[in-house]
Structure formats: structure tokens, C-alpha cells
Amino acid sequence: MLINAVVIVLREVLEASLIMSLFLAYSQHVTVSRLSLLFGIVLGGLFAWAYAVHISTVSNWFDGVGQEVINAGLQLAIYFVLLGFITQALIGVSRPIERITLISLMVLGIVLASIREGSEIVLFITGFSSAPDLLQPVLIGSAIGAGIGISVGVCIYYLLVTMSFKNSVRVGYVLTLLIAAAMISQVVQQLIQADWIVSEYPLWDTSNWINERSITGQLLYALIGYEATPTPIQVTAYFSAIAMIVFVSFYQISRKTK
Amino acid sequence: MNTFLLRVIILFSLSILAFNVKAAPVFELTIQQHLFYPAELVIPADTKVKLIIKNQDDTAEEFESYELNREKVIPGQSSGVIFIGPLPAGSYPFFGEFFPKTAQGKIIVK
Numbered sequence: 001m002l003i004n005a006v007v008i009v010l011r012e013v014l015e016a017s018l019i020m021s022l023f024l025a026y027s028q029h030v031t032v033s034r035l036s037l038l039f040g041i042v043l044g045g046l047f048a049w050a051y052a053v054h055i056s057t058v059s060n061w062f063d064g065v066g067q068e069v070i071n072a073g074l075q076l077a078i079y080f081v082l083l084g085f086i087t088q089a090l091i092g093v094s095r096p097i098e099r100i101t102l103i104s105l106m107v108l109g110i111v112l113a114s115i116r117e118g119s120e121i122v123l124f125i126t127g128f129s130s131a132p133d134l135l136q137p138v139l140i141g142s143a144i145g146a147g148i149g150i151s152v153g154v155c156i157y158y159l160l161v162t163m164s165f166k167n168s169v170r171v172g173y174v175l176t177l178l179i180a181a182a183m184i185s186q187v188v189q190q191l192i193q194a195d196w197i198v199s200e201y202p203l204w205d206t207s208n209w210i211n212e213r214s215i216t217g218q219l220l221y222a223l224i225g226y227e228a229t230p231t232p233i234q235v236t237a238y239f240s241a242i243a244m245i246v247f248v249s250f251y252q253i254s255r256k257t258k
Numbered sequence: 259m260n261t262f263l264l265r266v267i268i269l270f271s272l273s274i275l276a277f278n279v280k281a282a283p284v285f286e287l288t289i290q291q292h293l294f295y296p297a298e299l300v301i302p303a304d305t306k307v308k309l310i311i312k313n314q315d316d317t318a319e320e321f322e323s324y325e326l327n328r329e330k331v332i333p334g335q336s337s338g339v340i341f342i343g344p345l346p347a348g349s350y351p352f353f354g355e356f357f358p359k360t361a362q363g364k365i366i367v368k
Contacts, residue, residue, distance in 0.1 A: 004359075008356070065339055083267075087263075123318045123331050130316035192327075193330065195341040199342075199344060201346065207324070207325075227327065247266075248263060
């Protein structure tokens with residue numbers, strides 16, 4: 001039970017932790033108050049708890065696929081927050097209004113990511129309140145999993161802030177881009193599961209090469225949204241999501257240099 | 259954000275939504291004492307199927323299958339809907355992520 005709890009919580013924490021580390025690293029460069037980001041975690045945690053408590057009700061929405069629709073909505077929103085974050089970071093944060101926009105986007109992103117990932121952790125742990133003998137190993141395992149997930153985020157944070165500003169912007173940009181695209185891939189996945197998007201045969205199968213169950217597979221899933229058997233629409237959406245951010249970035253850069 | 263960007267965003271959001279309105283055959287799975295019943299479920303090949311998962315335990319369970327690309331939390335004492343397929347014939351293992359030692363099963367597509 002303990003190892004299982006480590007893996008489950010780690011998987012959930014990892015994604016939120018990656019987004020958090022990117023935002024924190026950026027805050028360091030532009031000296032934005034990090035207290036507001038902490039506020040985002042607390043707020044997101046509260047919403048996650050409320051979502052988990054009402055999960056049975058939510059599940060019944062939209063003919064039993066409410067969970068998929070809400071999760072897809074959260075992840076779609078995270079994508080647009082990341083798009084907005086990149087756009088605002090490219091425009092710059094010299095004026096107060098720009099700083100406020102950027103901080104709001106970061107806080108919103110953290111709230112959304114905390115709801116999405118946190119609610120699953122709350123559901124997992126609270127499920128064991130009816131099995132007290134299992135509760136202790138589950139709590140210990142969850143703490144270890146959360147610890148590892150946060151540590152990975154801390155590592156990435158230090159990696160980014162110890163680089164030169166130019167390099168950290170480059171690496172941060174690519175990481176944000178990949179995480180954002182992974183969100184869109186998951187949105188499509190959720191909507192296929194809900195039957196809101198037509199299901200198709202997978203475009204390819206790389207499970208013999210990198211299995212989704214393996215540690216590499218899990219890490220790649222968190223970082224780039226790796227799927228061993230993606231459907232054509234998922235792959236299309238993934239690359240369109242990347243294309244849109246790159247397009248918007250070039251648009252902003254060209255506008256700035258004019 | 260200017261209107262041009264807004265237009266791009268709206269078009270993009272709409273492009274990933276396409277609705278599908280064919281009625282799918284319904285199959286049921288039950289979770290009891292962290293076990294799936296039936297542990298092997300046979301479904302037709304090349305057909306979209308509506309899977310209703312009833313969790314009769316007090317604990318939550320997460321239906322998960324890497325082969326099917328599906329995952330969904332089913333809270334204790336409630337049920338959830340998952341659409342799977344159309345799939346080519348074969349065997350697709352699934353498991354309950356919260357109790358993976360016991361909650362194991364397979365979808366056999368024939």
C-alpha cells in the first residue's frame with residue numbers, strides 16, 4: 001500500500017510542481033512576490049478539497065461524464081494561462097498593469113493545477129478513512145510521494161535560477177511549451193473518454209519502446225504528455241497547441257521589434 | 259489581448275470539439291472488496307462501448323488502463339461512465355490504481 005501511495009501522489013504532485021517551479025523561477029528574475037504564489041496553492045488546495053467532496057455529484061453531470069468535462073475544462077484553462085503567461089512575459093512587466101496581469105496569470109495557473117492534481121490526492125486519501133488500518137501506510141506513502149514530487153520541482157527551479165538569464169528564459173520557454181501541449185493532449189484524451197470527441201484507432205504504438213508504466217514513461221508523461229498509443233486527433237491537437245504558442249510568441253516579438 | 263489573438267484562440271478551441279451522437283452498447287463492471295466483477299469482460303470489436311463502473315466499496319477507486327488510454331476516479335458507493343473503443347480484437351488489461359494488487363481485470367475484444 002505504501003509504495004502504491006508514493007507512486008500515485010508523486011504522479012499528481014509532479015505536474016503541479018513543474019508548473020510551480022517555472023513560475024517561481026520567473027518570479028525570481030522579475031522580483032514578483034512569491035507570497036501570492038503560495039496563496040495560489042492554498043486556494044487551489046481548498047477548491048481541490050471541495051471538488052473531491054462533491055465528486056459524485058460532478059460525475060453525474062453531462063450524462064455521467066461530468067468529471068471528464070470538468071477536468072478537460074481545467075486543463076484547457078491551464079493551457080491558456082500558460083499561453084497568456086508566455087505572451088505577457090514576452091511583452092514585458094515594466095508597467096504596473098503588466099505586472100498585475102502576470103501575477104494574476106501565475107496565481108490562476110497554480111490554483112487550476114492544484115485543483116486538478118490535488119482533488120485526486122484528496123479522493124485517494126479520504127477513501128481510506130473507512131479503512132483505518134491502511135490509513136497510516138497511505139499517509140506515509142503520500143508524504144514520501146509529495147516529497148519526491150516537490151524535490152523534482154525544487155531541482156528544476158534551482159537549475160533555472162542558476163543559469164544565465166538568457167539560457168533560463170530559453171529552457172523555461174521550452175518547458176512551458178511542452179507542459180502546455182501536454183495539457184491539450186490530456187484535454188483531448190478526457191473528451192474522447194467522455195465521447196465528446198470521436199474515438200479513433202491509435203496513430204502509432206510505442207509501448208514496446210517506452211512503456212507508459214515505466215518510470216521513464218511516467219516522467220515523460222508529466223513533462224511532455226507522453227502517450228504510447230495516441231489517436232490522430234490527439235497528435236494533431238498536441239502539435240497545434242505548440243504551433244499556436246510559437247505563433248503568438250513570434251507575433252509578440254515582431255511587434256516589439258517594430 | 260487584442261481581437262486577432264482572441265479569434266485565433268476561439269477558432270482553436272472550437273476545432274478540438276466535435277460531437278458524436280451514436281448510441282453505444284452498454285456494459286457493466288462492478289467493484290466489490292477491491293475486485294472487479296467480471297474480471298474479464300468481452301466486448302465486440304470495432305464498436306464503441308459505454309462502460310458503466312459501479313463501485314460498491316466505501317473507498318474510492320481509479321479505473322486505469324494504459325492499453326485503453328483510460329483513467330477515471332470512481333468514488334466509493336457510486337458509479338461512473340467511460341466510453342471505450344472502437345478497438346481492434348485483442349486483450350486490454352485494466353486495474354484499479356488505488357488497490358492494484360487485487361483490482362485487476364481485462365477487456366477482451368472479439
